[in-house]
Amino acid sequence: MTPVPEQRRARRAPAPRPARRRLLPWTAAVATALTLGALAVLPGSSAPQVDDAAASGPVRQAEPGKSAAPTRSGAPGQGRPDRITPSATPTPSAAPSAPTTAPAPGETVTAFTETDAYLANPGLxxxxxxxxxxxxxxxxxxxxxxxxxxxxxxxxxxxxxxxxxxxxxxxxxxxxxxxxxxxxxxxxxxxxxxxxxxxxxxxxxxxxxxxxxxxxxxxxxxxxxxxxxxxxxxxxxxxxxxxxxxxxxxxxxxxxxxxxxxxxxxxxxxxxxxxxxxxxxxxxxxxxxxxxxxxxxxxxxxxxxxxxxxxxxxxxxxxxxxxxxxxxxxxxxxxxxxxxxxxxxxxxxxxxxxxxxxxxxxxxxxxxxxxxxxxxxxxxxxxxxxxxxxxxxxxxxxxxxxxxxxxxxxxxxxxxxxxxTPLGYRYSPSRITTPTTATAGGTLAVTGTWSNTGSARAYPRMGQDFTLTYALADVDGDVVTSWEAGHAVSDWLPGDEHAVQDALPLPRLAVGTYTVLTGITERSTGQRIRLPLDTGVGAGWYRVADVRVTA
Structure with a gap:
């Protein structure tokens, strides 16, 4: 390569970006602090491995009468090439601040620990x-x-x-x-x-x-x-x-x-x-x-x-x-x-x-x-x-x-x-708050704090146009309803925290206990990507908490 013979400017420090926890000694020289609220930090571990949890687990699609959307066979984060037909789309809104760590009465606050797994997600x-x-x-x-x-x-x-x-x-x-x-x-x-x-x-x-x-x-x-x-x-x-x-x-x-x-x-x-x-x-x-x-x-x-x-x-x-x-x-x-x-x-x-x-x-x-x-x-x-x-x-x-x-x-x-591992986008929640009970036919109020801890954003021109997604699974692990919350996840830049609030319209489900799931969905394919979490239950879904649905 032949560089242009131009005088270089004096070196300046790079703009700070959130850094992943480093596994090798030399990385300390380039790391900056990773800040994700009360996010726990893993103790020392070995080199990152591909996270297969998102492609395995007991969650099954429970709507055989619905047709599947086009998929990329074997895409990251997909246990099966199915797409769940969403319930009515809620209107997203930005919360003024992140949820508090201590749960209020009637709420469950789930804290997440980000893993160091390398994620072979689309577009990175x-x-x-x-x-x-x-x-x-x-x-x-x-x-x-x-x-x-x-x-x-x-x-x-x-x-x-x-x-x-x-x-x-x-x-x-x-x-x-x-x-x-x-x-x-x-x-x-x-x-x-x-x-x-x-x-x-x-x-x-x-x-x-x-x-x-x-x-x-x-x-x-x-x-x-x-x-x-x-x-x-x-x-x-x-x-x-x-x-x-x-x-x-x-x-x-x-x-x-x-x-x-x-x-x-x-x-x-x-x-x-x-x-x-x-x-x-x-x-x-x-x-x-x-x-x-x-x-x-x-x-x-x-x-x-x-x-x-x-x-x-x-x-x-x-x-x-x-x-x-x-x-x-x-x-x-x-x-x-x-x-x-x-x-x-x-x-x-x-x-x-x-x-x-x-x-x-x-x-x-x-x-x-x-x-x-x-x-x-x-x-x-x-x-x-x-x-x-x-x-x-x-x-x-x-x-x-x-x-x-x-x-x-x-x-x-x-x-x-x-x-x-840090290249491209890397979405992770620090905490998600859900109610302990909800009424069938009512709404499920979910708030959360998410961050992009990668080095870049997602690019819809390459096909990565993402939205935040939720679902409920029954006691057998079957997803019974899901929602695309509508947040413009692809616009989330590295280092930014995003506090989101969603009022999800509940269908008239049978009374019982359900598991709230979350994921990030690629709009063009309907497939969910891998997240750096160890709570994966399959098909790109990640467990949040249980909720009791009442009549």
């Missing part, structure tokens, strides 16, 4: 070399094209002739992800890098005049390259924009591995990505291919000298999450961060010399706040040097990362799990 966490080669569970597989064992995608294979597209590799990949209850993410290459050095430009485009340089990179300024790569991206967007099987797609087309690394033709004098050079114009055009836009690009003809212009208009991806790789060109990352806040950020150099938090803070232009509106992804560049884990953890936390593409280079699985 670990990404391995492939689905089958990786140290931890993953919800979102990532494909790219530099290594044949990864089965990645490249322009030459997908677009063998002008106007002819072979989407079968992408379709097969996404179908496999869906079959496993996962989402897919990918980058399509136009060039690779050592040791897989080759261009991935179709031969027919080269025959039209695209230029492949000695570095095996295309000349990105070239008219034929931009014109035909743009037509390919237009076709890609027409086919896959809004496909719910896709978590995100990288904006590609520039630099070795299409990581947007600089080369000897890159204009490094342009600080904001707004320059008038052919290279600056080229980079803006390549971004517009994905985000959509029109304009006139400056181009170079096939002789490498003569300049011209190329009018363009691209539809872009309007619904699918896009990620902008950063390979050292500050100007483009700054321009995208300011102009397209819905586009995420990716850096493929964690553990490298230019991937510390101070480097991204020095870039400025809101780059360290991209996580507020779009996901952040890191990839490990190689085996971590001794003592580098603390800086890596600080970078991941300070940038609000949701994913770590580990690429099978971190040998210490405990250290890897420690890095990955």
């Amino acid at each position: 966490g670990y990404q391995g070399w492939t689905h089958s080669v990786g140290a931890l569970g993953q919800s979102t597989e990532y494909r790219r094209g530099e290594h044949p064992e990864q089965g990645g995608f490249d322009w030459a294979s997908l677009n063998p002739r002008e106007g002819v597209f072979d989407w079968s590799p992408v379709d097969a990949f996404l179908a496999g992800c869906a079959d496993r209850g996962e989402q897919g993410s990918f980058r399509i290459y136009t060039t690779s890098g050592a040791p897989y050095g080759t261009d991935r430009v179709p031969q027919w485009v080269e025959d039209r005049g695209a230029v492949i340089r000695d570095s095996l990179e295309p000349d990105y300024r070239n008219r034929q390259y931009q014109q035909h790569w743009g037509a390919f991206v237009d076709a890609l967007a027409a086919r896959y924009d809004g496909d719910p099987r896709i978590a995100f797609i990288d904006i590609s087309g520039y630099g070795l591995f299409n990581e947007w690394q600089a080369n000897d033709l890159t204009d490094l004098t342009d600080p904001e990505g707004l320059g008038d050079s052919v290279d600056a114009s080229t980079r803006r055009h390549l971004v517009h291919m994905y985000v959509g836009g029109s304009g006139t690009a400056r181009v170079v003809e096939s002789d490498g000298v003569t300049e011209g212009v190329l009018p363009y208009a691209h539809r872009g991806f309007t619904r699918t999450q896009l990620i902008m790789p950063y390979g050292g060109i500050w100007a483009t990352s700054r321009w995208v961060a300011v102009t397209y806040p819905h586009v995420g950020f990716r850096n493929d150099a964690l553990f490298g010399p230019d991937a510390e938090l101070a480097d991204f803070e020095a870039m400025g232009y809101g780059v360290t706040d991209i996580w507020r509106t779009a996901p952040v992804v890191f990839e490990a560049i190689g085996s971590p040097p001794a003592g580098s884990e603390a800086a890596a953890a600080e970078t991941l936390r300070g940038m609000g990362a949701s994913f770590l593409h580990e690429n099978s280079v971190v040998d210490d699985e405990d250290a890897l799990a420690e890095l990955v």
Whole structure:
């Protein structure tokens, strides 16, 4: 990676974020206090393990006559692919303060202890070399094209002739992800890098005049390259924009591995990505291919000298999450961060010399706040040097990362799990208050205090649009009614506490004792995610307390 030779600002302390209890000695250097009211803290324990409690237990669906909603088979937190038909939706309201610790007469206050389990929930966490080669569970597989064992995608294979597209590799990949209850993410290459050095430009485009340089990179300024790569991206967007099987797609087309690394033709004098050079114009055009836009690009003809212009208009991806790789060109990352806040950020150099938090803070232009509106992804560049884990953890936390593409280079699985566990959203209640009795046909009043103790938020553009959910289970463990409370959980930011009140309309149930359950439901699939609790009873439900329903 070639960083832009700009003077860095003085290092400043990162904004505080809630930190998970650390299991490894080096993590103390980056931890801040976890505050969740009266939340108990676990005593010392071993490295985090995947929490399987949410996918097991006695709770059963008791409404066989109701049809199930579409599901992702085997998705995290799901014991069965059922969706309970909610009762009438209550109107949520924010409580002025968190419930008191001591229960009032007629109330039960349940306190929760957050676990340190790694949760492979949708839209976050670990990404391995492939689905089958990786140290931890993953919800979102990532494909790219530099290594044949990864089965990645490249322009030459997908677009063998002008106007002819072979989407079968992408379709097969996404179908496999869906079959496993996962989402897919990918980058399509136009060039690779050592040791897989080759261009991935179709031969027919080269025959039209695209230029492949000695570095095996295309000349990105070239008219034929931009014109035909743009037509390919237009076709890609027409086919896959809004496909719910896709978590995100990288904006590609520039630099070795299409990581947007600089080369000897890159204009490094342009600080904001707004320059008038052919290279600056080229980079803006390549971004517009994905985000959509029109304009006139400056181009170079096939002789490498003569300049011209190329009018363009691209539809872009309007619904699918896009990620902008950063390979050292500050100007483009700054321009995208300011102009397209819905586009995420990716850096493929964690553990490298230019991937510390101070480097991204020095870039400025809101780059360290991209996580507020779009996901952040890191990839490990190689085996971590001794003592580098603390800086890596600080970078991941300070940038609000949701994913770590580990690429099978971190040998210490405990250290890897420690890095990955806080990534993305992580919802946990500290306490929930319920009545000891309720009247059938009346209301069930529930209050609670919840927090997002992860490093980022959830992103509905990736499909993670969550709501708080409650249910009642009878003495046999069958869920007899449920409610989607309507709270915008995906908007909960790291470190914020949310005191919620819900008046849940009770149907006319039989007199008896029922168990109040809670969960977080993904609206698009009706499935509930895993929570960092040890009270799971199956199908993504977590036990709160018993309530006696009277006539």
